[in-house]
Amino acid sequence: MTKPESPKVAVIMGSQSDWPTMKHACEILDELGISHKPLIVSAHRTPDRLVSFAKNARSEGFQVIIAGAGGAAHLPGMTAAFTPLPVFGVPVESKALSGQDSLLSIVQMPAGIPVGTLAIGKAGATNAGLMAASVLALADEDLAHRLDAWRQARTEAVAEQPVDRS
Numbered sequence: 333m334t335k336p337e338s339p340k341v342a343v344i345m346g347s348q349s350d351w352p353t354m355k356h357a358c359e360i361l362d363e364l365g366i367s368h369k370p371l372i373v374s375a376h377r378t379p380d381r382l383v384s385f386a387k388n389a390r391s392e393g394f395q396v397i398i399a400g401a402g403g404a405a406h407l408p409g410m411t412a413a414f415t416p417l418p419v420f421g422v423p424v425e426s427k428a429l430s431g432q433d434s435l436l437s438i439v440q441m442p443a444g445i446p447v448g449t450l451a452i453g454k455a456g457a458t459n460a461g462l463m464a465a466s467v468l469a470l471a472d473e474d475l476a477h478r479l480d481a482w483r484q485a486r487t488e489a490v491a492e493q494p495v496d497r498s
């Protein structure tokens with residue numbers, strides 16, 4: 333049962349070092365007026381925290397989970413294994429393999445346990461925030477209007493012709 337005061341979106345990440353990427357998801361959620369909670373939950377370093385978070389996420393009132401991780405990025409998939417909530421995975425750009433390791437770790441889920449996988453890095457985090465907004469907007473007319481306005485503003489910001497920039 334959803335608690336009315338609970339944040340709707342959990343933005344979890346494997347490490348403090350993921351925050352510069354994952355904060356872009358939080359910024360979009362802020363812009364759209366969606367309550368959210370950023371948390372560090374490591375599949376490898378804090379496995380008990382992961383299990384506790386994922387098993388209790390729905391009863392805590394979360395409706396969508398955004399999970400970012402890099403390298404051997406098991407966080408989104410393991411979270412999806414423990415909860416029926418929609419999980420959007422963000423591959424964080426790793427130093428060794430530029431995030432291709434993260435992407436392949438997150439995207440190749442076995443049939444039956446889905447993770448909606450976004451692009452590597454900032455674009456993925458931003459779009460994960462927008463995907464969360466789209467899901468929540470299905471049952472929230474005010475949010476649907478805010479999302480429409482946000483998209484319209486992006487369209488109107490595109491000039492018809494390019495200009496030189498020094």
Ligand code: RP5
Nearest residue numbers: 346347349350401402403424
């Ligand atoms: C992953 O390992 C994290 O998601 C992070 O992207 C990566 C590196 O973590 P740190 O060593 O920077 O803490 O679990």
